[in-house]
Amino acid sequence: QVQLVESGGGLVQAGGSLRLSCTASGRAFSTSAVGWFRQAPGKEREFVAAIGASGDDTYYTHSAAGRFRISRDNAKNTVYLQMNSLKPEDTAVYYCAVELGGILYGTEDQYDYWGQGTQVTVSS
Numbered sequence: 001q002v003q004l005v006e007s008g009g010g011l012v013q014a015g016g017s018l019r020l021s022c023t024a025s026g027r028a029f030s031t032s033a034v035g036w037f038r039q040a041p042g043k044e045r046e047f048v049a050a051i052g053a054s055g056d057d058t059y060y061t062h063s064a065a066g067r068f069r070i071s072r073d074n075a076k077n078t079v080y081l082q083m084n085s086l087k088p089e090d091t092a093v094y095y096c097a098v099e100l101g102g103i104l105y106g107t108e109d110q111y112d113y114w115g116q117g118t119q120v121t122v123s124s
Contacts, residue, residue, distance in 0.1 A: 002026035002098050002113040009094060009118030012086055020081040020118060022096030030074040033099040036081045037108055038092035038120075045095070050104040051079060059104045063089075086122045093117040 008020040022034065035050040049070040050059045058070050067086075072079040079096060097111035105111065 004096050004115035006115045006118040009120045011121045014124050017084045022079045024077045029077050033102050033104050034079040035097045038094045040092040047106040053102045088122045088124045091122050093119050
């Protein structure tokens, strides 16, 4: 099993930056793909970014490309989401998830384990 804990959320003004962390327990983490998703109030959860097991492959949704950067440190069992140029529409609960097969998927039903989420609020 894999347990995930997100951190780094908070309140930031538009144009600011935050770095989210997703720390995992379990040996499977280093061979798994990891995705970040978000859910805004009243909306469905949506894909943000994903990274392959080695960190060489990444995949972003259109709204995140160019502003967000996903990375990982397997020695620390941690994946990061650096978010720059934040906008009020980025306000959401952000979740990380693990895909044990190591494949980068953009749909949440392919992911095996989920964290509890961290709130990001961007004020205008």
